[in-house]
Amino acid sequence: MAIETIDQPTATDPAPWQPRLVAILCNWCSYAGADLAGSSRIHYPASVRIVRVPCSGRIDPLYVLRAFERGADAVLVAGCHIGDCHYAEGNYYARRRLTMLNELLHFAGIPAERFHFRWVSAAEGPEFAKLINDITQKVTPLGPYKPETRDKFVLLDDLIAQLNTLDEATPPCEHVAAAEATEAAGS
Amino acid sequence: MPNQTDQLRQSCRRLLSEGTVTKVIGYREGRAPYHVSPHFATTPEDCDALVLTPFCTQNLVRYLRGLKPEEGKVALVVKGCDARAVTALLAEHQLTRDQVYLLGVPCEGLVDVDKLAQKVRLAEVQAVRVEGQMVLVTTAAGEQRFPAEDLLEDCCRLCQYPNPLVVDEMLGEEVTPRNPDGEDAELARLEAMSPAERQEYFRRAFSRCVRCYACVRTCPMCYCTTCFAVQNKPQWLPRTVGTDENEMFQLGRAMHLAGRCVQCGGCDRVCPVNLPLRLLNAKMAKEVQEAYAHVSGLDAEKPPPLATFDSQDRDAGEGH
Known part of the structure; x- marks a missing residue:
């Protein structure tokens, strides 16, 4: 399916609105997990946009803010489970930064459903698909982030x-x- | 503060004539009795212009940015919050302790000019001083007394660390903190709101932001050569001044200051559109303290909390 059809439903085939979800995934675990979900032919909403980064420790909180500013309806950040980081300790740094970002977004009143921070390993294809499904389900009733x-x-x-x-x-x-x-x- | 002022001038004259420091950065009288300007004294004679008033708002730590070792030692007049800013900069290796000579001033709090203007006609103000729980305002008509609670800057009303923690020389006697437990009613009020109400509150505020970057310019902890807000490669933010862009700018800045802000209130004071910047930073300071037991500017040996980690940290996905 061409990407355009997701954002611009045609008059003949009006697709229901789906939140645009930006998923920032670490190369070694979460991206491989998403890949596994795909190669296992597990269905999950196609409105997710994946950004692959070398490590969750590389994620600047500004990435998330930028995604919201550019109109993302929800943002997911996922990295290797604690202890499994390819670079040994990148996700420890990520954990602190993103936990604080989560607090800040909550304080600024951005609904908790719109920002998710999870660990997804390379073997967790079904879990990844379930996560995307869950987030989409939670965010759909909220409508677009920037109305x-x-x-x-x-x-x-x-x-x-x-x-x-x-x-x-x-x-x-x-x-x-x-x-x-x-x-x-x-x- | 008259005694303190005399003591300050004496010390500065001594420091400059002995050659301990090459320069003293302090305050001198400004354009009105409720205003001071930064003062740079390089000779003992210059020191006679130094003053200390409850309007010494400018955070002089800002002038330490880019201080080169060959410039020699610089003496700096620091209040409690300023001294914490120096400590925080030391922790981030932005300067070394031997580059600065700290003249500590225990601070009774700064008087908010806007609040003062609501009580008396500013043009008639001759002198203002803070004494414990009272602010004494001298006008042509005589002396008026107001509760300190009504006239002090918000950050000063809520100050936990009025006494400089690291000094080379303390001027005057230590004062009792106004808010030793760090209670913040205004922050609690916001926290008690529903997320939707808070979003409304903040977006309304951010819609006013004109992105003058005065908050960045005045912040002692903002020392990036190029702020992410004005950076071109990568361009984080569109140059448009709209609510969404402003929201990203202010939240990005709050994120950069998480665990680093020393609550000097500079951003709050200089904001031309009265954004609740103190509250954003206070919230982050509180969260960092609760989660990582870190208070900015107390320990020069501790790295900033978001530049380090502990394997026992709270895990992802907990809370909210």
Whole structure:
């Protein structure tokens, strides 16, 4: 399936909205886990976008913030289980940073369903698929993370509607009425 | 603070004439009785201009950025929070202890000019001093007394470490911390809100941000040569000033300061649109302290908490 069809459902085949999930996966475990899910032909939502990084310790918290800023509806970060890091201790660093990021996102009011931080090993293909399914299920009812663009148009429509009804609904201000009266008298 | 000021001038004159330091960075009178400017004294005569008032807000630690060893030793006037900033910079190897001579000033708290303006006409203010739980404001009409709680900066009301912890010389007597337990009612109020309410609160705030980067410019812990917010390669943030971009900028900055912020309140003070920056940083400081038992600026030997780890750390996926 071409990627475009996910984002832009055609009129004839309107696919239900699916959250765009960005999954940042470590090369050695989680990416291999995702690969296993694929080669085992396990079904999971195709709206997940995978970013492969050398190690979860390489993940700058800015990656996650950037993903949200660019319109991701949910972000998953996954790395090797503690003790299994290919670079021995990368995921220990990741654990601290992402735990703190999780706290910060929670404090900033970003729903907990939208950010996930899990360990997925290379053998956990089914678990990976289940994780993606779970996240998609949790995020779908929440809708897009950035509904602002949509709201903006709603607001604009409201404003136009208000302006249109202004003439009939609101009596003109006193000075406007006075000016109109003078004008009428003059002509 | 008059005695402290005399003591400060004396010490600085001595330091400069003996050649212990090449420069003293302190404060001098500013454009009004409620304002001071940074002062750089290089001769003993320059020291007569040094002052200490409850308006010494500028965090002078900022001037240590890029201090070269050949510039010799520099004396710096530090309050409790400033001294912590120096310690935090030492922990991050941004300077060495022998580059600075710290003149510690136990701090009763700084007076918030905006809060002061609500109580008296600023133009009539002649002098302000903080004495324990009271702030004494001298105007042409005489002296007025206000509870310190009403006039102090938020970070000073909630200050846990008013006495500089690392100094070469302490000026004046130590003061009692105003908030020894680190309680923060405003933070607790936000924490008690639902995530949706908090999101509303923060996004409303971030929508005001004009991205002037004054918070970055004033922060003693922001020493990156190029801030991620203005970096081109990679370009983390679009140059557009919109709520989403501002949110990423402010959260990214809070993340960079997690476990490093010393709560000097500089960002809060300089923000032209009053973003709740202190609260963001206070929250991260609290979380880091709870999870990793680390308080920034207390120990120059401890690395910043997010640049290290412990195998017993709280695991992923716990909480919320």
